[in-house]
Amino acid sequence: MNAETTVSVLFEAAGITVPPDEFDYFVKVYPALRAGLDALYEVPMTKEEEPQLVFSPYL
Amino acid sequence: MTVTETTSRPEISTAPDALPLTITAAAAALRAGTLTSVELTRAVLARADKLDGKLGTYLTRMDATALEAAATADAELAAGTDKGVLHGIPLGVKDIIATDGAGTTAQSLIMDPAFGEMGDAPVVARLRSAGGVLVGKATTMEYAIGEPDPSKGFPTPRNPFDPAYWTGGSSSGTGNGVAAGLFLGGLGTDTGGSVRLPAAWCGISGLKQTFGRVPKYGCVPLGYTYDHIGPMTRSARDCAHLLAVLAGHDDRDATSVDVPVDDYVGALTGDLSGLRIGVDLSMLDLPVTDPDLAALARAAVRVLADAGATLVEVTLPYYAELTTATMSGFLAEAFMYHRGDMRERWTDYGKPTRKAVGQGALVTGADYAQIQRVRRVGVRAMAELMTEVDLIVNPATLVFAPRLDGMNFFENEVGAICTPYWNALGLPAISIPMGSSPIGLPAGLQLAGRPFDEATVLRAADAFQLRTTHHLTESEFVKETLA
Numbered sequence: 001m002n003a004e005t006t007v008s009v010l011f012e013a014a015g016i017t018v019p020p021d022e023f024d025y026f027v028k029v030y031p032a033l034r035a036g037l038d039a040l041y042e043v044p045m046t047k048e049e050e051p052q053l054v055f056s057p058y059l
Numbered sequence: 060m061t062v063t064e065t066t067s068r069p070e071i072s073t074a075p076d077a078l079p080l081t082i083t084a085a086a087a088a089l090r091a092g093t094l095t096s097v098e099l100t101r102a103v104l105a106r107a108d109k110l111d112g113k114l115g116t117y118l119t120r121m122d123a124t125a126l127e128a129a130a131t132a133d134a135e136l137a138a139g140t141d142k143g144v145l146h147g148i149p150l151g152v153k154d155i156i157a158t159d160g161a162g163t164t165a166q167s168l169i170m171d172p173a174f175g176e177m178g179d180a181p182v183v184a185r186l187r188s189a190g191g192v193l194v195g196k197a198t199t200m201e202y203a204i205g206e207p208d209p210s211k212g213f214p215t216p217r218n219p220f221d222p223a224y225w226t227g228g229s230s231s232g233t234g235n236g237v238a239a240g241l242f243l244g245g246l247g248t249d250t251g252g253s254v255r256l257p258a259a260w261c262g263i264s265g266l267k268q269t270f271g272r273v274p275k276y277g278c279v280p281l282g283y284t285y286d287h288i289g290p291m292t293r294s295a296r297d298c299a300h301l302l303a304v305l306a307g308h309d310d311r312d313a314t315s316v317d318v319p320v321d322d323y324v325g326a327l328t329g330d331l332s333g334l335r336i337g338v339d340l341s342m343l344d345l346p347v348t349d350p351d352l353a354a355l356a357r358a359a360v361r362v363l364a365d366a367g368a369t370l371v372e373v374t375l376p377y378y379a380e381l382t383t384a385t386m387s388g389f390l391a392e393a394f395m396y397h398r399g400d401m402r403e404r405w406t407d408y409g410k411p412t413r414k415a416v417g418q419g420a421l422v423t424g425a426d427y428a429q430i431q432r433v434r435r436v437g438v439r440a441m442a443e444l445m446t447e448v449d450l451i452v453n454p455a456t457l458v459f460a461p462r463l464d465g466m467n468f469f470e471n472e473v474g475a476i477c478t479p480y481w482n483a484l485g486l487p488a489i490s491i492p493m494g495s496s497p498i499g500l501p502a503g504l505q506l507a508g509r510p511f512d513e514a515t516v517l518r519a520a521d522a523f524q525l526r527t528t529h530h531l532t533e534s535e536f537v538k539e540t541l542a
């Protein structure tokens with residue numbers, strides 16, 4: 001899926017309509033954003049770590 | 060209480076009003092009887108009359124209630140009731156923090172005005188209890204993110220050293236307000252650097268303490284797991300005074316941590332003997348770095364050695380990954396908060412806010428969980444590094460403030476900001492002035508420490524400022540405007 005399609009789908013899924021000039025901006029920045037996020041999956045030892053997410057069953 | 064902590068150098072403005080530059084100096088004058096809180100408050104309000112229209116510091120001024128609070132402080136001090144160093148001191152509050160009687164706009168057309176009716180946030184209540192005189196709500200970037208956007212009718216915050224340049228964001232009004240003497244200290248918030256960036260570019264000191272150290276209940280969220288409310292003042296010593304009042308558990312904030320509060324002011328020994336400071340200046344070799352700023356950073360690090368510290372070259376672990384973890388993680392959290400309004404009112408947000416927060420829609424749930432896993436790896440790696448050093452120093456930014464005309468921060472300068480790394484880790488980090496560019500724009504040195512060890516961070520920052528005068532540099536533009 002190319003950047004244009006991905007960005008379109010993700011905004012559509014969020015229910016957000018983005019004007020064309022701003023949509024072009026998101027398409028432009030998406031590859032770098034995606035590359036940065038993908039790199040996080042390559043960090044050693046993450047498989048052995050719990051994410052810093054905390055759920056509590058009480059308030 | 061007796062205030063004895065004054066430096067040997069005058070901390071008094073050379074402008075005609077001879078305003079104390081620091082909270083410490085003002086507190087000493089109040090107790091020496093050479094100044095009253097009402098006189099001090101009138102002086103900063105007079106500065107605001109002349110400068111606010113040029114600098115864009117305020118969204119709301121609180122002149123009447125400030126003067127009432129100042130009169131009360133004078134009466135209390137005269138009667139021997141001394142609430143501490145902040146008693147009678149004019150302070151500003153970033154306009155995303157609930158403040159009774161002042162409303163909260165978050166500098167946005169979207170913000171629900173009812174948010175401001177909740178009363179004081181705990182941090183504001185603590186400032187009032189300490190006798191602080193609240194003089195107003197300071198400008199921000201919309202919802203504490205983005206760039207100046209004059210199209211929505213809010214003021215554009217401008218750099219006090221040259222109004223053609225930006226302050227940095229998002230605690231912009233607190234930054235330029237302290238630097239220009241519209242108040243002597245204030246509250247900012249920091250999610251990726253929003254205390255330290257305007258501190259660096261406005262030439263003041265700004266502290267992001269450990270995540271959970273200061274309660275953030277009553278603050279409009281940006282990134283729930285990255286947000287901090289922190290002090291902004293001219294000196295690190297003044298930051299210590301503010302943090303002493305702000306720190307402490309509040310169970311209305313789910314992320315507040317109940318650990319003892321250290322004696323931050325008592326830790327300011329002026330001596331760094333026995334401290335090992337890790338130095339990572341590798342980013343100064345990047346092509347984006349301004350060579351003048353690089354020279355300032357290298358000279359600043361030598362001052363820490365002169366103060367007695369042992370410098371140890373280190374490499375910050377996972378620098379790129381943890382910077383991504385902050386910048387993408389808080390955007391996902393921000394988008395979660397704004398999704399409903401963005402669906403219905405996209406164009407009521409400023410364009411820079413839309414461009415920034417909208418990227419949060421492009422981060423998947425798996426990405427977000429992986430971000431939080433990488434943060435734990437980072438925390439572990441940093442804890443190991445911190446067994447060898449007590450502090451780590453690096454620059455707050457690699458460039459000086461950009462010009463406002465034609466600025467495109469999120470496409471240009473954002474990659475030259477060194478603050479987000481510490482938000483991913485939640486560790487205390489301060490930016491302190493380390494000098495100026497050839498045209499007089501300030502830059503900041505960043506010191507970071509172990510969890511809840513703000514005392515050592517402040518000790519090093521104060522020791523640096525006892526050997527330098529960068530934090531007392533006054534803007535010629537401000538002085539000329541006041542003349």
